[in-house]
Amino acid sequence: MAENFNDDERLLAELGEAVRASSEVPARFVELGRAAFTWRTIDAELAALAYDSAASELVAETRAEPAELRALTFVASRLTIEIEVAPDALLGQLVPPQQGSVELHGRDGVANTTRADDVGWFAIRPLPSGLFRLRVRPDGGSAVVTEWAML
């Protein structure tokens, strides 16, 4: 392959292809990559995605039964965050049940803030779209952020 570079015509053709491929990429697409670096330092424990019902379905259309709500579970050392994606809201449960603040982060920053009640339940409306993560700070506890998830 690389020896093709010794051939002027091929080198020029491949160079053209390479430069054109990059000029087709929208500036916005590159910019959101640059902006991601602001997430480099997070002063919170990461809660890993332990379960995603969407990841276990092969092709949704082939299922005959009505679609269930998508469910996601994020696990940190002392806190588990369970989420269901309802048609109009993200419904969440902190385990073990406890009060705390819940922030919804989109890829552009904080989109919404709410509270988990005394049984650890919370709802985020409206339903976000695209990429999101939650930052949960239990009252009297330390903050946890979930991995990024896609809706």
Next chain:
Amino acid sequence: MIAAMRNDPIVVDLVNRARDGDKAAWDQIVERYATLVWSMCHRHGLSGEDADDVGASVWLRLVEKLDTLHEPAALPGWIATTARRECLHLLRVRKRQIPVGDERFPDTAGPASDEWLLRHERQIALREAFAQLPERCRLLLSMLFSDPPTPYSEISTRLDMPIGGIGPSRLRCLQKLRDLPVIAALLNAPQSTADKG
């Protein structure tokens, strides 16, 4: 199989600097590989907001992965694998059809994807080398590889160069490109099995 570029010292250096919080190094990583991610979206039929979600997802995951990326040189492979997984995941959660052609690219360890990734890594090297050429060479080569190619008469006018000088200049510029370390490394790299046939 694609060990050639996997030892790319530029990548290792960029990853190490980004780990230390160097934003400029991070930007360079994004600029190098954005085309690869975009191209992966394109082959899964994704554009607009969908492609942006996949792109953001790849970069946000990489930001968190930086500290635990044991082999910085394996970055291109990691980016390609993650981009592909995010494309398929997005198609699944948004209940879209997975493109029929996708089974030709069944997993990122297969030879088809190795060739795809290798081609992208060559393109990255070519773009980097191109950016290092003198401006006059870049102008000349751009006009020559444009589709359709610019007529010699127009090149002559725009570069203020006799028509008879275009051929020799083209030769010199391409040789300059070959002599750049990033391309010389490709030329000297051991060939993958696909190339030997």
